[in-house]
Amino acid sequence: MVSRPRILIAGGGIGGLAAALALQRAGFEPRVFEQAPRLQPVGAGIQLSPNATRTLVQLGCGEALRDVAVAPGSLHVKSWRTGRNIFSTPLGTRCLQDYGAPYYHVHRADLHAVLLKELGPEPLHLGARCTGFVEEEGGVRVELEDGSHAWGDMLIGADGIHSSIRTAAFGPEQPRFSGYMAFRAVLPAERIQGLRLQRDLTSWWGPGRHFVHYFISGGRQLNYVAVVPTRTWHLESWSVEGSREELLSEFQGWHPVLQELIRATDRVFKWALYDRDPLPRWSRGRVTLLGDAAHPMLPFQAQGGAQAIEDAVVLTSCLTRHAGRPQEALEEYERLRKPRTHQVQMTSRGSAQLFHLDRPLQVLKRNTRLRLTQRFRPDVLAHRMDWLYEHDALAEAERFRGL
Ligand SMILES: Cc1cc2nc3c(=O)[nH]c(=O)nc-3n(C[C@H](O)[C@H](O)[C@H](O)COP(=O)(O)OP(=O)(O)OC[C@H]3O[C@@H](n4cnc5c(N)ncnc54)[C@H](O)[C@@H]3O)c2cc1C
Numbered sequence: 001m002v003s004r005p006r007i008l009i010a011g012g013g014i015g016g017l018a019a020a021l022a023l024q025r026a027g028f029e030p031r032v033f034e035q036a037p038r039l040q041p042v043g044a045g046i047q048l049s050p051n052a053t054r055t056l057v058q059l060g061c062g063e064a065l066r067d068v069a070v071a072p073g074s075l076h077v078k079s080w081r082t083g084r085n086i087f088s089t090p091l092g093t094r095c096l097q098d099y100g101a102p103y104y105h106v107h108r109a110d111l112h113a114v115l116l117k118e119l120g121p122e123p124l125h126l127g128a129r130c131t132g133f134v135e136e137e138g139g140v141r142v143e144l145e146d147g148s149h150a151w152g153d154m155l156i157g158a159d160g161i162h163s164s165i166r167t168a169a170f171g172p173e174q175p176r177f178s179g180y181m182a183f184r185a186v187l188p189a190e191r192i193q194g195l196r197l198q199r200d201l202t203s204w205w206g207p208g209r210h211f212v213h214y215f216i217s218g219g220r221q222l223n224y225v226a227v228v229p230t231r232t233w234h235l236e237s238w239s240v241e242g243s244r245e246e247l248l249s250e251f252q253g254w255h256p257v258l259q260e261l262i263r264a265t266d267r268v269f270k271w272a273l274y275d276r277d278p279l280p281r282w283s284r285g286r287v288t289l290l291g292d293a294a295h296p297m298l299p300f301q302a303q304g305g306a307q308a309i310e311d312a313v314v315l316t317s318c319l320t321r322h323a324g325r326p327q328e329a330l331e332e333y334e335r336l337r338k339p340r341t342h343q344v345q346m347t348s349r350g351s352a353q354l355f356h357l358d359r360p361l362q363v364l365k366r367n368t369r370l371r372l373t374q375r376f377r378p379d380v381l382a383h384r385m386d387w388l389y390e391h392d393a394l395a396e397a398e399r400f401r402g403l
Helices: 014-025 050-058 062-068 092-099 108-119 164-170 189-195 244-250 256-263 304-321 326-355 360-376 378-382 393-401
Strands: 006-010 029-033 045-048 074-079 085-090 104-107 130-136 139-144 149-152 154-157 176-188 201-206 209-216 221-229 268-275 287-289
Touching: 006 014, 006 139, 006 149, 014 029, 014 108, 014 304, 029 149, 045 050, 045 108, 045 209, 045 304, 050 062, 050 092, 050 304, 050 393, 062 104, 062 108, 085 092, 085 360, 085 378, 104 108, 104 209, 104 221, 130 164, 139 154, 154 164, 164 287, 176 189, 176 244, 176 326, 189 221, 189 256, 221 244, 244 256, 244 268, 268 326, 287 326, 304 326, 304 393, 326 393, 360 378
Parallel strands: 006 029, 006 154, 074 201, 154 287
Antiparallel strands: 045 104, 074 085, 130 139, 139 149, 176 221, 176 268, 201 209, 209 221
16 A cells, blocks of 8 residues: 655644645644643634635535634624724625635634644644654754654644744744734623623724624634733733733723723733734645744734645645655745745735725725725725635635646
């Protein structure tokens, strides 16, 4: 019997698990090494835009995802103090109609569970922290913190923004601090029933900061992310707990709905926001990067997870097409993925300026322009994300086969 190519994956986050699933489906033997002793994704929600859900459906996760997701009806962007709409645009039915894939809000734990259920437990090794790798004749060896190692045909670094695989391949380098931090919280929906919030995606824009909320867990929980500027706070970790009082003081004077959401919160976590300039290379020999390890981005387009999922299927397609020729496969993977992830990284950076304007004249101009666009050219607003959402990463990679 011919043995299946063994692909080592450092990191069992969204990108690592999606890659493992895509590879397994394509006949490879993936092995995921995750540093955490238990898979315990952050207790927060994630938006999955149609480019991500399309790919997850292709991977066979469509039904399971639908069971745990909330499909928002619309996006509403509101003014911080008055709550007056700056613009609204439909999401739910329109995404299905225009892009053939849904827009979903899910709890991260649910997304992990869906991916893991499809993957099965076998490929996953927990409590396995990767520290580096050694390239050998015909393969690569990943080294683990406990002194053991594993051998494979290829290694994928899907170990996040502080990737040890990237450091081992290209040397140490600091990510770029954005000057912003995010507060995140999840609370039971029944607690804020009185607010009668719609099952929509709502973003409140105010001077220097913004606040986003949406329902997850089939509507049983509400997730929010509040982004504020900071000069002093640089620790990047989900385990740092903030306080309700701190958050209330950051959003003093904002609309009463937001005050009420904050007051209804038990625990809130803080996270400093980093990205990187696009890397010149993602691959060296039989080793490559994927997801935040390759292209960390600010969360203002809600695309980091989506891009990691896209990477996973494109990389799998390239490895399949160039079986036994890793260099060619990885060159093609980079050629297919870099321009798009670069564009998303830069768009995400740029969004902060639009969301956080604070000079009254600039705010007036922005809001008037958007309100007029909504009134006279709603199609412009509805289609502004086409380049992101209509993308079919798998089809794009398969098309490349013919070029
Ligand atoms: C506030 C905020 C909101 C966001 N909202 C969205 C959104 O709505 N939609 C969206 O698509 N994206 C969103 N993102 C981005 C998204 O969370 C990330 O882009 C995504 O999690 C990246 O996945 P990943 O698998 O590449 O990396 P990670 O999720 O960071 O996973 C890396 C994994 O590798 C493990 N690991 C790390 N080092 C090692 C090692 N040395 N050995 C073994 N394992 C290791 C980690 O424990 C972790 O499990 C948001 C990000 C933030 C900060």
